[in-house]
Amino acid sequence: MSHVPTARASFSPAGRRRPNWQRMAAWAILVLFVLITLVPFYWMLRISLSDNRTLAANAGSLLPADFTLGAFKRVLGIATLSEATAEGGSGATIDFWRYLANSVLTSAVITVCQVFFSAMAAYAFARLRWPGREKVFFVFLTALMVPPIFTALPNFVTVQQLGLLNTYAGIVLPYLFMTPFAVFFLRQFFLNISREVEEAAIVDGAGHARIFFRLIVPMSSAPIATISLLVYIGAWNEYFWPLLVGQEDDVRVLTVALGIFRSQTPQAGPDWAGLMAATLLAALPVIALFTVFGRWIVNSIQFSGIK
Amino acid sequence: MSAITERQHGASAPRRDTSVPRRRRRAGDLPVALVFLLPAAVGFGVFYLWPTLRTMYLSFTDYSLLAPPEWVGAENYRRLFQDPLFWNSLRVTVEYVVINIGVQTVVALGLAVLMHRLTRSGLIRGVLLLPYLVANVVVALIWYTMLDAQLGIVNRALEWVGLDPVAFFGETATAIPTIALVNVWRHMGYTALLIFAGLQAIPRTVYEAAATDGASEPTMFRRITLPLLRPTLVLVLVLTVIGSFQIFDTVAVTTKGGPVNATRVIYYYIYELAFQRFDFGYAAAICVALFAILAGLALMQLKMLRAGDTDLD
Known part of the structure; x- marks a missing residue:
């Protein structure tokens, strides 16, 4: 300042x-x-x-x-x-380490898969030529308009019918393959990579897989890191979907656990200190990520905001 | 930082970049494209497209998860029109959106202009963005504690200046404004950042010229900033209004729809219908109604944008 x-x-x-x-x-x-x-x-x-x-x-x-x-x-x-009772704890407990592990695990799986698959799709939309490309991309983008609750009901049914309620798989599944935003974000960067490098690689006989892994991904490491961060924070903060499919103790993530912890706090003499300690611990990883990568996040939000 | 800002300019005209280079090899990379698209397409189909169609279908059925959906025609929509709780949830949600968006847009615009005219400090932008990065649930709990009727610091401060304590979350009259303002706190920095990005697109020379002509800051704001910012503002409004309609987390963690029905917003009502009463068909009908409202609003706002575009030239 x-x-x-x-x-x-x-x-x-x-x-x-x-x-x-x-x-x-x-x-x-x-x-x-x-x-x-x-x-x-x-x-x-x-x-x-x-x-x-x-x-x-x-x-x-x-x-x-x-x-x-x-x-x-x-x-x-x-x-x-x-x-605990000597300091006014309510006796309500929170199995913090387990929920923390659940949050770390589900957010990490979502981030790795979603960014990877979205990058593949973005490559197809930005660097490959095929009929109907712009139209298909537009259809992908329309998914941005659909409010999450609109898809949450049938997705819940799907997950239930697959027998995946209260499993890690159920919590991560809808976010695993793509989000329109991640595809859109990465496509913008892939579009701006110069053709010449790519053509040189083609002359050298590189296939598309090689170009993607050896050229496009390394050259876009900054935007890929940025979108990974945004996806991770988003997954970490998600409440609605894990509330629907991950209520049970062994898969419960931190946001859901906090909500339950809060509703277990007695109306008379609630354990405010405990509640705030749990809240602080739940927010800490994001605050830590923010202190390290704050500038990236600020810039990427500014960037995505323009479009 | 500069790398990203530089790319920004390129990004505004992406088409040119792909079509200018010499005619590419064969016209079709279709087989390769299919491979690269496969995972995303599966995700899109299974978790976006299919559920969207399915919600529309379910809205015409009676479905409790236990037996297969049973076609009931427009029955759910008839029920919706006569359901006082639906209309209540719509009214409460609109009240929330109006307060939330109204305050947030004014505050964010103010912050963006202040940052634009005063400082380029990334630190200030970062700090203002921080609440947006922590979970809704965390934000809700922090303010739930701060606004508690007995212990909350805000009520202590009110007492200190001689006012009566307010049960912010606990009274029908204050619950929605409270939740709306809590989420203003969470989103103001984010919204300010989006507006700030739009401000940076306005050439500095315009301000310099105005300053040479002796224009004051307020005049510059009214005559330069606001008109040139209009397209950005409309886009920001489209984004934030749609987001605002989806208020759920804060309600679920603090008031659970109460007191009485004061905070039973539309998202929460759908959640209760579907996942506590397993009335999926009716819940789906309300989803469709919500979607129609959001789509209508977005179209209206985009029309405004088009009207705004002509201003710019």
């Missing part, structure tokens, strides 16, 4: 001559919104580090109430029952 690039960006001479209050007010509003964005995250952290029993007495304090890692211990299942 350094002010150096700011000064450089102020190209308008009028803006510089004018008394700076207008600019200051504008900055104040922008900073206010940055704070509005960040404060809830801090609050989640603050409550998760609090002792649930003294939370009420310290509700106005900005720091954790009686700093403790107890809530995290409860959530991770490393607190004994007496420890």
Whole structure:
């Protein structure tokens, strides 16, 4: 948030001559919104580090109430029952590690398969010549218009009839082969690869499989990484579909587990610290990915937004 | 970063890129294309096309998952017109969308313009985008805690300035506005980023020329930014309105449709009908109604876009 690039960006001479209050007010509003964005995250952290029993007495304090890692211990299942109740835990448990593993596994499988198959399709739409190509691509794109719930009902029936309710396969299946967005996104990049490299490879006798794996994929590693990230985050955050087909304990993913954990929290004296600790842990992987790849994500959303 | 921005310009005219190069070898790569398309086509057929057609078919049947669907003609649609809960869910959803989109568009437009005129900081854009990247469920739970009637910090703050505490999620009058604003918080940075991308397409020289002529910032906003941004705004609205109609996660985690029917939005109503009462046929009919509404809205908005295009030249 350094002010150096700011000064450089102020190209308008009028803006510089004018008394700076207008600019200051504008900055104040922008900073206010940055704070509005960040404060809830801090609050989640603050409550998760609090002792649930003294939370009420310290509700106005900005720091954790009686700093403790107890809530995290409860959530991770490393607190004994007496420890948990001593800090106001409700006794409601969350088998965090299992749900975390389920989320990691299903999101990873979805990402790898969906990006790979979508890349193959994007290659066919961008680099191959065949009759009806644009029409078929348009049909693929119309799937973007269909609201997810529209397909969720019959997909549920399909998964049920395949006997895949409450299995990993059932959770990942509808996302495994393609999404219109991934195909569209990758096609845009594949279209812009220069023909010359490809033609040189053809002269050397390379087939399409070789061109795809040895040329197109390596040359598009940045967009492929970007779409992988977006798909992963999307799969990680998905709630509706796993709620339908993955309620059972051994395949339950984190979002679904959080919802159940919340509905198990008693109305009287809920374990806020535990709830926020679980929420924070569930959000942590995405926040970590974001800190590392934030700039990529920002740019790719800007890019896809234009189209 | 520059690599992606450079490609952006190329991407706006993709057709040219494929047709300009010299006549390609044989006219058809069809067999190879089929191989490359196969997995995606299977996915498209089985999980998009077939279910879409099937939902339409199911909407004319009575289907409870236990016995095969039974054809009942337009019965579900007749029922829909007389179902007060359906109309309630539609009303509640529209109320949500109006508040959500109204506030969000204004805030996001403001943020985008501020970022555009003040700073190129990727950090600020990144921070504003952060809520969009965490799950709906996470966002819902954070705000559920912050807005709690007894312990929530927001109510403490209200008390502190001398106001009565509000049971944000717990009262029929406040539940929908609360959920709508929570999701404004989640989406404002994302929407601002989409608008920001549109702003970057406006040549800087236009602003420089206006500034030389002595135009003030508000004048520039009204005379340059808004008119030139209109196509972007319409596209953003198409995207966000369709998304907004699909409000489900926040409701499912916080209010579960209550208090009374105050937050029984259309998505949640369909979910209850299909997966708690196993009334698949009727649920499918409501899906079709929802789809028709969304398609109608999108068409209307795209018409506006076309009207906006002429402005630009």
